Amino acid sequence: MCAKLTERIKRLRSVTALALALLLVAAAQGCGGQPSGSNSGKVTLILGAYTTPREAYGKAILPAFQKYWKEKTGQEVEFQESYQASGAQARAVVGGFEADVVALSLEADVERIAEAGLITHDWKAKPHRGMASTSIVVIAVRPGNPKGVRDWPDLAKRGLNVLTPDPKTSGGAQWNINAIYGAALRGFAGVAKDDPAAARQFLKSVFRNVSIMDKGARESITNYEKGVGDVAVTYENEVLVGRQSGQKYEYITPRSTILIENPVALVDQHVDQHGVREVAEGFINFLWEKEAQRAYAKYGLRPVDQEVAEEVRAQFPAVEDLWGVEFLGGWGRIAKEIYGPGGAYTKVFEELHTAK
Secondary structure: OHHHHHHHHHHHHHHHHHHHHHHHHHHHHHHHOOOOOOOOOEEEEEEEEOOOOHHHHHHHHHHHHHHHHHHHHOOEEEEEEEEOOHHHHHHHHHOOOOOOEEEOOOHHHHHHHHHOOOOOOOHHHOHHHHEEEEEEEEEEEOOOOOOOOOOHHHHHOOOOOEEOOOOOOOHHHHHHHHHHHHHHHOOOOOOOOOOHHHHHHHHHHHHOOEOOOOOOHHHHHHHHHOOOOOEEEEEHHHHHHHHHOOOOOEEEOOOEEEEEEEEEEEOHHHHHHHOOHHHHHHHHHHOOOHHHHHHHHHOOOEEOOHHHHHHOHHHOOOOOEEEOHHHHOHHHHHHHHOOOOOOHHHHHHHHHHHHO
């Protein structure tokens, strides 16, 4: 009798252990999507992006990838999207926001996430050094350009109300400042060429006309659409998307302006934690496919794929003097010489606010 009872207890324990194991597997799948390599069911990707390309991703790229991935693997992809100013988004990820993929305004914001240990691979090894789209810094003006703004020097006119975001939170704001300061150094702002002191003074004369600095480029252009300001320094694609939605403003392409390069990267710690590396890598790679590159162009961003760029060349005005961050020494030097203690913009900000 005792022997039979012992055998029944052993069988019961085995069944219980198996049931418990199956329960744990089901729970893990529910919390972290599909196990690595699985092509069935649904998987969730969390996208943390800067505000400007919201329409490109939400209306075109994400639906296109969902269709592509379903046809390729049979797996359905659900996106959770977060859009905010690039610097704020980077700080959110470092602070605990579990984005699987980040699509930000500038390289320095992705590097901030890497320095926190969340991105462990060489994200610049991807095509185009990890840059998925480009744009340029332009000047938005009211219909008919009533203030007669033609180039950077006009932004220094007394009484002009200029909008640009806050560089403490906005990648777009840093691109704007870099563009103005760099154009002055290159001799396109009415001041001496290759003279940092003169370039800083010109930057100060422009920011003397700035009274409102929103947290992001989208917030800044939205204020402009509400009638605030005479001109807005912004991404070219912000103006183009606004015009698609019925806004009547125009834009001026400065003779000299900076090439904006927008990076994307997989966040290693989060994709492994969520068990979604395969689909995250698939999504990142999809961004350089022609379908995605055409979607960027549709919503005002300049594609990095040269064939697509040639297809849409007539859509984007040529720039007389187009240059990149390398002219200013790269992001490391920019962080120190423009935004660091004693940097060009830092001094301008301190002088203007001390004067007030």
